[in-house]
Amino acid sequence: MKITFLGTTCTQPTPSRNHSGILIEIDGDAILLDCGEGIQRQLRVAKKRITKIKHICVSHWHGDHCLGLPGLLSSMASDQISHKVQIYGPEKSKLFLSHMLQGFYSHGVCEHDCSEHEQGTLFKSRMYSVSAHKLVHSVPSIGFKITVYKQRKIIKDLLESKRVPTTLWGKLQQGETVKFDGKMYRPEQYTVQDDPLILCYIADTIMGDHLYTFCEDADIIISESTFLHEHVEKAKEVYHMTSQQAAMVAHHVNAKRLILTHPSLRYKNTKRLLEEAQVIFPNTMFAEDFTEVNIE
Ligand SMILES: [Zn+2]
Structure with missing residues (x-):
């Protein structure tokens, strides 16, 4: 499995960070987790073929996680993608997507289906499955769990x-x-089969017990990490996490690795956010745009 961070910023893009998007390549499939503005360009810079994407999982319908969809779906159509793209998101996904696709003159977007989820399996193959887990944000938001089965x-x-x-x-x-x-x-x-490898993507959410449940069996956690702990009250107010809270989740569930993303623009760099998390969970890294992580 290969993880490519395409966009890692919070509310606004910066010269070095695009809006949210993570590409997961697994078993010959390409899965996009969130599709912020500019993600189709990030895919091209990363030399990833947009026509390989089969599944797009949208955590929530705040602009920084979804505004790249109309452009990406249009380009997929002009690149004559040969399969139907499946889009998954929380409640009201169909409504928001249809509004977005009616906002401009278009030569058409690729064939796609959109479905709404709060919890449960979204899709699976022989080698992996992807499920949705309810998060708690200022708008309906879901996290995604990817379970990769080991060969028997x-x-x-x-x-x-x-x-x-x-x-x-x-x-x-x-x-x-x-x-x-x-x-x-x-x-x-x-036959015998070892435990699967589990990746959890904690998209925008407030800290809470729901994260311990969601990540209970996680090996790798990708988590939003918007604030430093000194701004924990602000984090609560806007339904976001601190890097220390993300580390507490990783520590509590005994994960092997934590990858932070989505830092607030108020911080010049991610140094302190990372250090704060590493005190609690040493095997933490902060994702940059185009960070690639290969999982054997
Ligand atoms: Zn966000």
């Missing part, structure tokens, strides 16, 4: 002792039940 390992001795032909092992490894000599062989009995 064959219990060779057991299959050999049952004389199951090796030609059937591949199916068991892919999680399928096979039939041999009148008997059913289930993957749970003849």
Whole structure:
């Protein structure tokens, strides 16, 4: 899995930070988490093909997370994308998207579907699944969890002792039940599978117990980190997080890695935000635009 940060700012873009967008490349698929203004250009700078994007997950309909959609969907149409793009977001997503797409003369946007979610699985493949989790922000907001399944390992001795032909092992490894000599062989009995890798994206939200529940099994957490803790009251007032709070979540759920993003424009740089988090959770980094993280 490869994570590419395309935009990492808060309310307004800066010379070095674009509005929000994270590209996840996994199992041959490309998934976009949020689509702030300018994301299609960021994709081109990062040399990512926009026609590869199948799923767009919009955390909420504040402009810094969604205003890139009309342009991206228009460019996908002119690049003759061959599949339907699936767009997922919280309540009112269909309404907001339709308003956005009616705001200008257009040669058309690519074929797409938009669905609204608060909780639960959005889509899955053989290798991964993506689910939505309710956050608490000033407007309806959802976070996204990506679960990456590890490949099953064959219990060779057991299959050999049952004389199951090796030609059937591949199916068991892919999680399928096979039939041999009148008997059913289930993957749970003849393969072992390690725990999946879990990535949680905490988009705009206020701190709260909902984050411990959302991230309880997370290995990697990407979190908004708008404020320093000295501005915790301001953070509460505008339904955002401090970097210390993001680190507390990562520490509490025993995550392996924390990646911060979305700093307030009031800070000249992210040094103190990062330091504050690292005191609580040392394996923290602050994402810049075009930061790439490869996960084995
Ligand atoms: Zn935001």
